[in-house]
Structure formats: C-alpha cells, structure tokens
Amino acid sequence: MNLGTPTNTSANSTSSTSSSSTTGSGSTEDVTITIYPIGIKTYGCLPPFLMRKHTLFKRLFVHVSNRFCIDENELLFFFQEKLLPDQCPGDVGLLNGDIIVVRRVPPKARSQSSNVKAATSAFVCEIGSLFDNPSFSDISFVLSDGSILPSHKNVLSSRCQRFKAMFQGSMKESQESELKVEEHSPAVFRKMIEYIYTDAMNEEDMEMILKLIIIADEYLLESLKGLCEQKLIGEINIANAPLLFSHSDVYNCKQLKKHALNFILSSIKRIAGTKEFERDLSTSPGLLLEIIKEMAPLYDSGTKRRKDVEI
Template identity: 30%
Template structure:
C-alpha cells in the first residue's frame, strides 16, 4: 500500500461499505420411494425450500451408483435455485427400515459436495432379511444445516425491517382503540372491524352487509373455544400462529369456518407431521369433514402402514380399534371405513388375514 498522502484538494470522495453475511439454515426432509426396485437410474425428489425461501433444494438418488461406484446407491442434495457458490453443509443422511429405525447413517461435516457417492450397497438394500424394504418402499431422511456466505458492497444506508405484522399484533394484544368485540365461551375480546374485515371474508361479510353484527359491533361466536379464537385472531392481525402446535386440529376447524385458507394449510402441515397410531383416526375424520385432501391422503397412508404392521399382532390391533377415534370412525363414518378398507387391500393386505371386526 502506498504511503503517499492523499491531497486535501481531492474534488470528490465516495464512501462505500462492504460486508460479508453468513447465513445458516436448518431443515429436514423425509423421502419415501415406492416400487423402489422399478426405479430408473436417477430419481429426483420434489423441490423443497428453506424457511426464508432463499434456497430451493431437491434430492438426487442414483439407484445403481455414479461412475466408478456401480452397485451402490449414490445420494446427493442439489441446489435448484440460490447462490451457486459458497454453499457448505453438515448434517446427517439416513436410511430407515420398515419399522422407522435408522439402519444406514452418514454424517456430513462441512463438505462442499452435498452427498455421498457410496451411500449404501444396493444388494444390502434389496436383501429381504435386512428388513429395509417393505412393500418395495425405501425411506430416506435427511437433517442438514447449510451455510452460505455472501459479500456485498452497499451505501451507508440501512433501511429498517418492516414491522407491520408486529405493530398490528400489538393493537390486538394491547386492545388499543378497539371498535368491536368478539364474545365466545363467556369471554369478550376487543378487536378492530377494519382489520378483521380486511383479513377475513366472514368478518367482512358481517361488517359490510346489513347484519346484526354491523349494527351492534358485537360478534357472538359459537363452536370455538376461547383459546382457539385468540390464536385465530392473532393470525388475522399478524400472520402468525405461535401456539399452532398445541391446537392444530381445533385451529384447522376454526380456520375452515372463517375461510382462512393459509392458516388452514398451516394447520394441515402440522397435523401431517403429528400423526400417531392414537390420533390418526381423529385426524382422518377432521381431514374428511373439512376438505383437506393432502392431510386425508397422508392419514390414510399412515394408517395403512401401521395396519399392515399391526395385523401381525392382533393384541395391538385390538387396542388401536378400541381408541375413541377408531370407535367414532366405525360408528359414524362408514364411508371412511370403506375407503380405508379398499386402500388397505390395495396396499397388499389379504382380507383373510384381517381381524373380523375390521
């Protein structure tokens, strides 16, 4: 660097700042491939994105390996959109057996190549005694933390982030300047007609047409618990549902009632990840009644997988059929029972092996 002094008479001087930004994203993916033995040489998963939607990924599986690694399964992450350089990642890529147990585990430690040439030997996967494939289905799960670095030049101006959602949420949380009330279960919540009408078609109809609610500025709500209504209105104001994990089923019903499609899909996503043997029947009923086809399909698939497993253990099967959810399906939803029956037969269960009550 030259030590020559810059003359004071320099006509202009521009000031530019440079900053390097390191971003990390954690995500997980479970990928199920049916009819695996018939899969072509290269199989690609559907695309998925991170929370900020800045990166879009997919998985590539070479069913007979890449060059020089024939006889192996080669598995890689592929970056479909986002920065094409500077991406590094660490995490785990795992093969699950038919009981959901981890069989083959690979750990990535800050690699540039996101995946493995020799992820697993094909003959080990196809070995029936290994119990990895059931009904010719392969399941892979991945947990990844990606890091990407960007360096930018910028003028010395920082634009504040938009905090509109938080500020509108404060109107609701602090009951600032309300002009209407929502009454449910003996509790009364203060709210704002303009915000409710702007964000919810049902409230818009109440406050813009010649209805009682428009005259009284008071809405009597039935069929919703107070804590569920509070969460629903929080979403209307802020676009967020902080307690969705604890009330996804009830919140989905309320979101459907008030035509909040995005909240309904958020609940649907949570329920798809929350299926268990004990709640699958209840979730299936909700999905059928409230027209959520993706959740319904996921519930039926989940039930089929467990039914095929439980059929070989009649005692466990009987315990499941005695749960309240299953009793409701059998007594009140015969059409759903028919769908489950046909789906189970299609999945490969012989009716002769099925308990008579089913």
C-alpha cells in the same frame, strides 16, 4: 452397502444352522425393513433393506437421502413415532418385515430480498401490535368466560371473508359494537384472531390445533387451516393416524387426509388392531371403503418381491 457389521459365523455347524434358520439369510441380529416414501417422487419400488439391530439409524438416514438425492435435513423418518439418528432398530422394537415411513419436509422458502423480508416483518409486527389492543378498536368480542377481546373491523374484514360479510351492508353485525361468541372456547377464538393480526400460528398442542382447524373451516380461513395441516402432518403416528384421517375428511383438509391415509396403509397391520382405529373409523364406512380400495393394489397376488438389499 452394508450399514452394520458382517454377520458373525461360527465353527460349530449346529450353531450356524440354527442362526440361519432363524432369519433365513442373516443372523438373529439382522432385521429386514421396507422404506415407504410419502411425498417423495420415486422411480420404481424400493427393495427391502437389511439392517443390524444395533446399527444407528443415522447410517440409514444418510443412505436413504443419498438414494433419493435429497438433503437429509429435509427427511423425517417414522416407525410408531419419529425416529432419531442415535436410535437403532433394537431401541424401537423394529422387527423383520416392518415398515419405516419417510416424509419430505421442504425448507421454508427464502425471501428474494432481505430488505423486502425486513420491511414485511416490520409491517406484520406493527399490525400484530393491534391484537387485543383497545386503541382505535371499533368492535369487541364478548367471550364465553366473560372476557372482552377488542378488535378492528378493517383488519378483520381484510383478512377474513366471513368477517367482511358480517361487517358490511345491512347485516345486524355491521351495526353492533359488541358481539357475543359462545360456540367456541375463549382460547380457540383468541388464537384465531391472533392469527388474523399476526399471520402466524405458534401452537404445538395437537388438541388445540384440531380445534383451530374447525374454527378456520367455519370462518373460511384456508391459510390458517393449511398451517394447522402442516403441523399435524409432521406428527402423524400409530396412535393418532385414524383420528387425523377422520378429522381431515370432515373439515376438507386434503393434504392432511392424503398423508394420514398413506401412513395408515403403510402400517395397516399395526393400526387395524388398535382401539384408536375402532374408535375413530368404525362408524365411518366411507373412510373404511377408501382404505380398502387403496389397499387392494398392495395385495395383488401377481406382485413379486425384489431381493433384499443390505445397507
């Protein structure tokens, strides 16, 4: 399948020879790319694809979704940043031999019953209304900026094992009506408590999400950590992949670490020369060793490249 227009030919043999020598089998308007799937089951290696520099990516997206038998809306494509349907190889500086990463983002599971979904939403909204609400509050957190966050021991204990341990038995926290919080910023701590009450994490700032992973790990909130991981997985790019790989290792974010490593492997030539790679991984020999071990099979001298497929 050819997504672009046929290669231009010329009556002038010299011009034709020059064009052929530039790309080997196509014109200077052609780029050969490789699709690197992450989180998608494939059978065998995908061959390289041949694409015109000014062909819109939406043609490529349709072709790949058909090849994988996956709805196009469930696929995300990345080069250095997320690729958009109305962009083309020329817009993003895609060159011969470059790799496009494609990841699957499954649609959110639908509730089996609309009545159950409505009842659950009403319950969550009612509990959520207690967040930062002094009504029936039996514990208050004094944050580092001097502000007070009123809360409820029953709600916190039912949702968080660390709070449950703090408020039960003979621990001194069980007798206190106020607790000082100095190790985390007010914004981060409030976000965590808000999640406990609402079961939702509506945050887009990457720096805040990284801090939420730290506090979620400390307070044993695996569900919050999982939401943060999913947010970050969709934002992995050349600039932040080393940081996310390192951060996920420290705070045991297995899914985020897996996706960050796969992204680094797929773009190792570009990432290895960046200041972010040196800053975030040069002091982590264990992580560098992981990368080297995973790279070894990719550079097996016995591996044979398959013929390019035009799309």
